[in-house]
Amino acid sequence: MNAEVRQIRTVAEQGLLDSYLASKAKLPGAGDVMALREAAFKVFEQQGLPHRRIEEWKYTDLRAVMRDSKPLALPPDAKAKSRAKDAGQWLAAVGARRIVFVDGVFAPDLSDLSALEKGLTIGSLADALAKADPHVLKILGRASPAKDDPAVTLNTAFMGDGAVIRVADSAVIDKPLHLAFVTSGDKAVSIFARSLVMIGKGAKATLIESHEGPAGIEYQVNHALELSVGDEAQFDHIKIAHEGDKAIHVGTLIADIGAKARIGDFTFTTGGAVVRNQIFMRLGGQETNANISGASLLRARQHADNTLVIDHAVPHCTSRETFKSVVDDEARSVFQGKIIVRPDAQKTDGKMATHALLLSEGAEADAKPELEIFADDVVCGHGATAGALDEDLLFYLKARGIPPKEAEALLIQAFIGAAVETIANEALREALMSEAERWLAARG
Amino acid sequence: MSLLQIKNLHVEIDGKKILNGLDLTIEKGTVHAIMGPNGSGKSTLAYVLAGKADYEVTEGDVLLDGRSILDMAPDERAAKGLFLAFQYPVEIPGVATMTFLRTAVNAQRKKRGEGEYSTPDFLKKVREAAAKLEIDPDMLKRSVNVGFSGGEKKRAEILQMTMFEPRLAVLDETDSGLDIDALKVVSEGVNRLRSPERAFLVITHYQRLLDHIVPDVVHVMSRGRIVKTGGKELALELEARGYAQYAEAAE
Ligand SMILES: Nc1ncnc2c1ncn2[C@@H]1O[C@H](COP(=O)(O)OP(=O)(O)O)[C@@H](O)[C@H]1O
Ligand SMILES: [Mg+2]
Numbered sequence: 154m155n156a157e158v159r160q161i162r163t164v165a166e167q168g169l170l171d172s173y174l175a176s177k178a179k180l181p182g183a184g185d186v187m188a189l190r191e192a193a194f195k196v197f198e199q200q201g202l203p204h205r206r207i208e209e210w211k212y213t214d215l216r217a218v219m220r221d222s223k224p225l226a227l228p229p230d231a232k233a234k235s236r237a238k239d240a241g242q243w244l245a246a247v248g249a250r251r252i253v254f255v256d257g258v259f260a261p262d263l264s265d266l267s268a269l270e271k272g273l274t275i276g277s278l279a280d281a282l283a284k285a286d287p288h289v290l291k292i293l294g295r296a297s298p299a300k301d302d303p304a305v306t307l308n309t310a311f312m313g314d315g316a317v318i319r320v321a322d323s324a325v326i327d328k329p330l331h332l333a334f335v336t337s338g339d340k341a342v343s344i345f346a347r348s349l350v351m352i353g354k355g356a357k358a359t360l361i362e363s364h365e366g367p368a369g370i371e372y373q374v375n376h377a378l379e380l381s382v383g384d385e386a387q388f389d390h391i392k393i394a395h396e397g398d399k400a401i402h403v404g405t406l407i408a409d410i411g412a413k414a415r416i417g418d419f420t421f422t423t424g425g426a427v428v429r430n431q432i433f434m435r436l437g438g439q440e441t442n443a444n445i446s447g448a449s450l451l452r453a454r455q456h457a458d459n460t461l462v463i464d465h466a467v468p469h470c471t472s473r474e475t476f477k478s479v480v481d482d483e484a485r486s487v488f489q490g491k492i493i494v495r496p497d498a499q500k501t502d503g504k505m506a507t508h509a510l511l512l513s514e515g516a517e518a519d520a521k522p523e524l525e526i527f528a529d530d531v532v533c534g535h536g537a538t539a540g541a542l543d544e545d546l547l548f549y550l551k552a553r554g555i556p557p558k559e560a561e562a563l564l565i566q567a568f569i570g571a572a573v574e575t576i577a578n579e580a581l582r583e584a585l586m587s588e589a590e591r592w593l594a595a596r597g
Numbered sequence: 598m599s600l601l602q603i604k605n606l607h608v609e610i611d612g613k614k615i616l617n618g619l620d621l622t623i624e625k626g627t628v629h630a631i632m633g634p635n636g637s638g639k640s641t642l643a644y645v646l647a648g649k650a651d652y653e654v655t656e657g658d659v660l661l662d663g664r665s666i667l668d669m670a671p672d673e674r675a676a677k678g679l680f681l682a683f684q685y686p687v688e689i690p691g692v693a694t695m696t697f698l699r700t701a702v703n704a705q706r707k708k709r710g711e712g713e714y715s716t717p718d719f720l721k722k723v724r725e726a727a728a729k730l731e732i733d734p735d736m737l738k739r740s741v742n743v744g745f746s747g748g749e750k751k752r753a754e755i756l757q758m759t760m761f762e763p764r765l766a767v768l769d770e771t772d773s774g775l776d777i778d779a780l781k782v783v784s785e786g787v788n789r790l791r792s793p794e795r796a797f798l799v800i801t802h803y804q805r806l807l808d809h810i811v812p813d814v815v816h817v818m819s820r821g822r823i824v825k826t827g828g829k830e831l832a833l834e835l836e837a838r839g840y841a842q843y844a845e846a847a848e
Contacts, residue, residue, distance in 0.1 A: 544650070549687045552647045553697070553757065554675035554705035563700065567691025567740075 166201045168222030172343075173310055176225055180313065182282030189294050193309035196301075203303040210303075212487040212519050213458040218427050219401060223373050225311070226256035226342035233337040238263055241333030241363045243588070244393075247580040249331035249361055256337055257344040257374075258314045272324025272356070278347055279314035289317060292349060292379065304403045304431060308377040311345035315376070318360070322353035322383065329359035329389075329578060334376065336366030336397070343373040354383035354411070359578055363393040365424065366400055377405045384411035384438055389577055390418045393585075396425035398453070405431040412438025412467075419576050420447035420476075421585055422457045423592055432461040436470040447476040448572040448585075450592045451484035451516075458487035463505075465498040468528075474505035477572040479565055480516035481596065487519045492533060494526040501531040509539040510568050512561075562593045598663045600625045600796050601765055607656035608638075608645055608821075615641045617821040618657070623765065626793040630807055631800045632832060633818030634840040639800045640684055641821075643769040647681040648674050661765065675701075676708035678764030682754040682771050684800075689741035694753070697741050698723060702760050726759040730786050747774035755786040766790070767798045772806035784809030804836035819843040 162170070173194055180190065203209070204216035229237065237255040240263070252275060253263035259277035266275060281289040294309055316332050336344060352358055366372055374396065382388045396402045402425045410416055420430045436443060449457045463472050478486035488507040509518030522535035542564050550560035569589050576582045601623040608616035615638045623629050633639055645652050646659060648671035658665050666674050689697070703713040714722070727734060730752045742750050751771050758766055768787070772780055787797065787810050799810055807815070807829065815831040816823045817840075824843055825831065 545687050546689055548647075548649050548671060549683065549689070550697075550701075551671040552649075552675060552681055552683075553701035554672050554708065554761070555701050556672050556704060557670070559700065559704065560672075563692050563697070564689070567689065570691050 162201065163216055163219070165216070165219040165222045169307070170198065172222060172225060180311065181279040182285065184285060185290050186282050186285070186293075190310050193306045196306050197303070197310055200303060200306075207303075209460065209489065212489070213427070213429050213456065215303075215403070215429070219373070223341045223343040223371070225313075226336070226338070226344050228258050229255040229260065229337055234260055234263060237335045237337040240335035240365060241331055244331060244361065244363065244581070244584050247329060247331070247361070247578065247584055249329035251331045251333055252316060254314065254316070254332065254334045254346060256342065257334070257346040259316070270324065270326050270328070272321030272353070273326050274319045275330075276317040277314055278312070278317050278349065281317050289349060292351070292381070302405065302431065302433070304375060304429070305377050305405050305407065308345050308347055308375050308405070311375070312347035312377070313345055315346040315348040316350070317348070318350045320352045320356045320358045323355045324353060324358075325356065326358040329361055329581070331361040331363065334362070334364045334374070336370075336372045336374065336400070339367060339370060341371045341373075344375070346374075346376045348376070348378045350378060350380045352380070352382045352386045352388045355385045356383065357387040359389040359391070361391045361393070361581070363395055364402060364404065365395045366397040368397045369399055370397055371399045371401070372397065373401045375403045377407065380406060380408040382408065382410045382414050382416065385413045386411065387415045388417070390416075391576060391581060392420045392430065394420070394422040394425055394428045394430060394457070396428065398424065398426060398455075400425045402428045403431075404429070406433070408432070408434040410434065410436050410438065410441055410443065412440060414438065414441045416441065416443040416445070417575065417577055418443070418445040419573075420459060421588075422447070422449040422451070422459075423588060425457065426455060428455075428457040430457070430459045432463075434461070435464040435466055436472065437466050439467050439469045441470045443470070443472040444575055445472065445474045446572050446575045448569050449478040449486055450569070450589060451478060451486055452481040452596070453484060454482070455484040456487070457485075458489070460487075460489040462491045462493065463503065464493045464495070465501040465503060466495045467497060468499045468501065470498070471502040472504075474503075475572055475575065476507045477509070477569060478507075478518060479510045479512065479569060480518055481512040483513075483515040485517040485519070488537070489521045490535070491523040491525060492535070494524070494528050494531050494533060496527040499528050499530040501528060501533065503531070503533040505535040507537045508568070510565065511539060511541055512565075558596070562596075565593060566590070599623065600662065601798075602660040602663075603657070604660070605657040606642075606645070606654065606659065608641060609653045609655055610641070610651055615821050616645070619822050621816065621823060623796045623798060625796055627813045628791065628797045628799060628810060629814045629816065630812040630832065631798065631816045631818050631823075632802065632804075632835055634843070635802065637818045638821040639818055640769055642818075643681055643684070643767050643800060646679065646767055647671055672704065673708070675761070676705045680758050680761055680763035680766045682751075682758060682766065682768040684769040684773070686742050686750045686754055688743045690743050692741050694737045694739060694741050695723070698737075698757065698760055701757070705761060723756075723760065726756050729789070730756055730759070731782050732756055748776065748779040751775055751783055752779065752786075755783050759786065759790065762790075764794065765796050765798065767800065769800045770802060771799075772801055772803065780806065781809060804832045807832045817843055
């Protein structure tokens with residue numbers, strides 16, 4: 154229990170408190186929204202930042218990592234937008250509809266909002282909060298699986314803008330949607346963005362979420378995505394943490410999934426100094442199939458943590474969780490995955506695996522896969538491995554004339570490829586593999 | 598100058614002596630066979646030639662074209678024209694056979710200062726070679742050796758050899774696990790590559806491979822050394838009398 158009353162606040166905690174009090178009047182929304190913020194803020198005030206004595210954060214001690222808090226980013230001016238105009242364009246080959254957020258703020262002028270498919274609506278969260286849009290207020294912050302999560306709590310207190318996306322029942326949106334979040338400036342700022350995505354019954358869509366920003370700047374990003382997916386829908390979500398090398402990124406997906414749905418989720422991490430990707434997913438309808446995977450490529454002193462809780466609340470759902478990381482230099486990869494099988498959720502089929510490839514003596518991988526099973530007729534399992542490249546395979550390749558670095562690159566690509574293969578969209582698979590190749594080419 | 602000269606080679610692994618003063622000289626255009634009981638050190642010799650780490654050469658030397666190769670990395674040796682068909686080819690999930698072949702061929706050519714193959718030239722060459730070895734083109738799309746039968750793996754090794762056009766090919770028990778038809782296909786693959794510029798070192802436990810790939814010289818290996826050398830009739834004699842006279846404490 155962490156019931157102790159903490160009198161001593163860190164610089165970052167004090168900074169966040171001050172920042173909230175100074176800026177809350179300017180944050181979007183009044184009434185119910187303000188009540189949500191205030192409640193979240195109270196929790197933060199009591200708990201502070203998550204730290205290693207909180208089990209879920211034991212490998213990623215945010216309190217220690219955040220030496221200070223950065224001022225809230227100002228709304229982007231013309232210069233900021235001009236610097237941000239190519240955000241996410243390295244994924245252009247995917248042919249997605251790009252929706253740009255500069256320093257957390259929706260930038261319609263940089264976004265492709267032309268000829269929206271029937272059944273697709275795209276809006277700004279700040280607008281919705283300011284207008285007290287009843288549809289948004291009804292769902293905002295209600296997603297149960299992550300109510301108590303400290304990162305989400307902080308996000309709720311500070312949330313500025315973000316995407317509000319609706320795909321109507323039965324609508325098939327072939328062109329992927331790409332939320333391109335970019336930190337534009339040369340100043341260390343903090344950004345709190347919140348997005349809501351609602352996928353209707355029987356609808357089909359792909360959502361890419363990319364995060365990028367400048368190198369050398371200690372900016373801080375906290376994004377939370379609340380997702381609901383209707384019965385019989387098919388939805389793919391690909392998150393790419395491509396932040397600058399000094400950034401701290403905390404991103405959370407909170408998902409509530411209906412029955413007979415098919416979910417593909419992928420988290421790809423190459424950037425950032427400290428990255429925490431969280432997924433809280435509740436499978437709340439029968440016969441749903443969720444494939445949740447990820448790949449991280451880490452070097453220098455990068456730290457990336459994939460933490461997920463997959464909650465099988467009803468019978469007959471299948472989930473697969475597969476996370477791979479390639480860890481070089483002094484970098485560290487963390488995986489914490491939990492599959493919960495509720496008492497009712499008979500015939501659950503859940504398999505979780507994490508594999509780390511350690512490329513140097515100083516590289517580290519921590520894995521904590523867990524099963525919490527309350528039903529008796531289920532098939533669940535988990536596994537974790539960590540190790541170096543296979544010397545016998547390397548020798549075989551080298552004996553064929555392939556130089557050592559190239560031989561390693563082939564094996565690393567194969568390792569990552571097995572995870573990336575689970576992505577349904579081919580162009581996206583290729584874009585991520587090219588990114589992996591660039592990462593490999595930059596290896597000393 | 599001899600293509601390969603092995604002089605008084607002593608090799609240890611984990612402090613255990615495996616090769617004990619092995620001498621062997623191979624001229625261009627010849628086929629040498631090494632026969633010997635299990636555990637006599639045949640694969641060790643093959644690995645040491647290819648440059649596998651873990652093996653410590655404590656004495657002696659290996660010269661290719663008169664130059665020592667012991668300080669060369671495995672990929673440099675390959676580019677110099679040394680090829681080893683593995684006794685147990687490894688499976689490499691996620692690396693497509695075609696990608697692998699192409700990366701390897703072009704890496705070797707690049708190191709020799711030759712131009713890389715164009716895509717059509719490369720594809721044509723692979724397809725022709727595969728057809729002659731009765732390799733299903735679909736196999737080339739699969740990961741290297743993954744899900745291949747024992748015989749398919751051995752044929753894939755010969756396909757690689759055909760693509761690389763090595764100057765010295767070491768075949769380590771390429772006949773093991775092959776039925777008689779596959780043995781013929783593989784042997785023909787080897788025989789097609791015989792040329793005045795190229796030499797082969799064929800390691801085998803059984804004489805039957807040598808009915809198809811007829812050697813110029815046969816060596817008997819025992820306890821990490823060559824104990825007898827003769828013509829192809831030596832293989833027949835071994836077949837008839839067994840290795841007992843070269844008594845091996847097969848550990
Ligand atoms: N990696 C190794 N570690 C320890 N001993 C080995 C290793 N490889 C081979 N040996 C030993 O070396 C001897 C020769 O093995 P090998 O070269 O495989 O013989 P062959 O191919 O003639 O059957 C055997 O006694 C074997 O056990
Ligand atoms: Mg052997």
